[in-house]
Amino acid sequence: MENVRVRIGPSPTGEPHVGTAWITLFNLGFARSHGGKLVLRIEDTDQERSRPEWEQEIMAGLRWLGLSWDEGPDVGGPHGPYRQSERREIHRAHAEQLVRDGQAYRCFCTKERLDALRETQRANKDRLGYDGHCRDLDPAEIDARLTRQEPFTIRMKMPKTGDTVIHDRLRGDVTFSNENVDDQVLLKSDGFPTYHLANVVDDHLMEITHVIRAEEWISSTPKHVILYQMFGWTPPVFVHLPLLRNKDTSKISKRKNPVSIMDYKQRGFLPEAVVNFLGLLGWSMPDGREIFTLDEFLAAFSLDRVSLTGPIFDLEKLTWLNGKYFRERLTNDDVARLVTEQVFNPAYIKKIMPLVRERIDVGEQFIEATDYFFKGDVDLDLNVLNLKNKGAKDVRVVLEAYTETVEALVDFSPDALETAARAAAENHGWTTGEFFMVLRWATTGRLASPPLFETMSVLGRALVRRRLRRAMAAFKQGPDSRRDRPRAETKATVETALKAMATTATAGAPAKNATTAPDAGADADAEAEAEAKVKAKLAAKAARRALVEALRATRAIPEAAARLEIPVEEVEQRIHDFRVRPIEWQAPEPRG
RNA sequence: GUCCCCAUCGUCUAGUUGGCCCAGGACUCCGGAUUUUCAUUCCGGCAACAGGGGUUCAAAUCCCCUUGGGGACGCCA
Secondary structure, X not given: OOOOEEEEOOOOOOOOEHHHHXXXXXXXXXXXXXXXXXXXXXXXOOOOOOOHHHHHHHHHHHHHOOOOOOEEOOOEOOOOOOEHHHHHHHHHHHHHHHHHOOOEEEEOOOHHHHHHHHHHHHHOOOOXXXXXXOOOOOHHXXXXXXXXXXXXXEEEOOOOOOEEEEEEOOOEEEEEEHHHOOOOEEEOOOOOEOHHHHHHHHHHHOOOOEEEEEHHHHHHHHHHHHHHHHHOOOOOEEEEEOOOEOOOOOEOXXXXXXXXXXXXXXXXXXXXXXXXXXXXXOEOOOOOOOXXXXXXXXXXXXXXXXXXXXXXXXXXXXXXXXHHHHHHOOOHHHHHHHHHHHHOOHXXXXXXXXXXXXXXXXXXXXXXXXXXXXXXXXXOOXXXXXXXXXXXXXXXXXXXXXXXXXXXOOOOOHHHHHHHHHHHHHHOOOOHHHHHHHHHHHHHOOOOOOOHHHHHHHHOHHHHHHHHHHHHHHOOEOOOOHHHOOHHHHHHHHHHHHHHHHHHHHHOOOOOOOOOOOOOOOOOOHHHHHHHHHHHHHHHHHHHHHHHHHHHHOOHHHHHHHHHOOOHHHHHHHHHHOOOOOOOOEOOOOOO
């Protein structure tokens, strides 16, 4: 293969994402192994959400990992500009050209009409998609509406019959019936192109030979192929990699995983270890080696060794790998440097200092006062939160609402955080004092901290989000859905239960005091003790019920029955009789 | 709902032209050894070809169906 050119197109709408890094790594691997070039193209066609700061962050994140590109907005190159917002005229001209050629048309449908259309289609269980309302408008009407300056989009005119076949380097030919593909918007009413137009036009102009991207794009590839045909261009080779997954196997998301590269940096991961780990997802060395450098990866890379199953992004192995590097590849000085630069980062400490200076008397107290600034998770003790008249669900609902807002916050400033918090409290019937305490507890693990919103602002988006999500989980009463119950966790629960059952069986009778009675305190009066006992009993009961439910959902009960050579009913009975610890997702209802 | 993709231990994977695979490695977990403790390291163990049909002398590997998981269906990318 000659003159291989591949590209990555991150969208500057958020923190640098591990998925972006992963795709970049594979693109770079392909480019290097063919003596080709990697282009970095910023896909900032979403005016609402794109921010120049994110563009910088993304490039910084990729560079931190040691990933580099041959052409891009920062390094230049012969096919610029490399920022799609600066290529708007090119995209617009191409869209207009398709309109002139009768391959695309102006669509005056409003957002409201499209929403209503979708709703109806959903209600009638019809195929979703644009109905072609403006596809054959009378030219005179179009002119009239244009002179009236009605906003419009440009849509491509998909063929209504026939098939479109896409050739995927990894999956072979994939055939789509054109009737299932609707008329995609190419140019938005703000004059910016959509991904589909920009990506096809730019890939062609930048002479991209291979489009290596994630699986989520497969279903829009026929649109891209048709666009290439409309322009009379040769499409590139398509390579659809699998999608990285959360533990519950859904597409990886910031809601369920720490996905920000910078988060790993701040937590003291080694870029080499992170890259090594990414190279282990969906790919393997021909000789089975699991520890390798970026250069070794790039030299050995081949698409033929890509696995098509969506790998779960699991931190355990990454952590082990990082430790391996600490122990075997780094010197004391290396690790010392890493810790001082990434964990005790001077700039970060400088931001923390004004928050704690007046609260400490001696330098060493800094450690005690600020530990939560330096770890991923904090200890969340439900018992210290004294919530009056608020149940677990109330907490979850308000935290969920607040987290949604905060995640979308452009400006992660104390003021913005506070405004959002006041709004959330008011909307959900909380006093600010009560809600702010929950936030403080969730983000710092403490009931006392420096000014809350300044603290959160310094902690940063990734850490705050992570902790808010975790706090919500702590208030979860039993598995709400299968998605909320990771498989590994289920398996662990099952094993614990089986072991416990074995113990119970040998001991003859169920253990009597294995409950998790909250420590009532040695000198508590009888009434409080009785109350605590009842509460513990209820908690344990709920835990057992949930456990049986969890076990039923798996094949564990029949398996256990077979193994212990007893009837299924007996297994269930034994589980029922056994006093288990309330497990993680059944934190007892907070008091009140 | 429609279309598409995927399917080996809990997780990452080897297995790429069917036989050397009653399936190998790594993480996790459990045992043991070394270590004043802990961690490390070493040794051992648990654990998978989703199910059902075919094709074949022979299938984890090829085909079909079922099931399961995922994605797309946005004036987001």
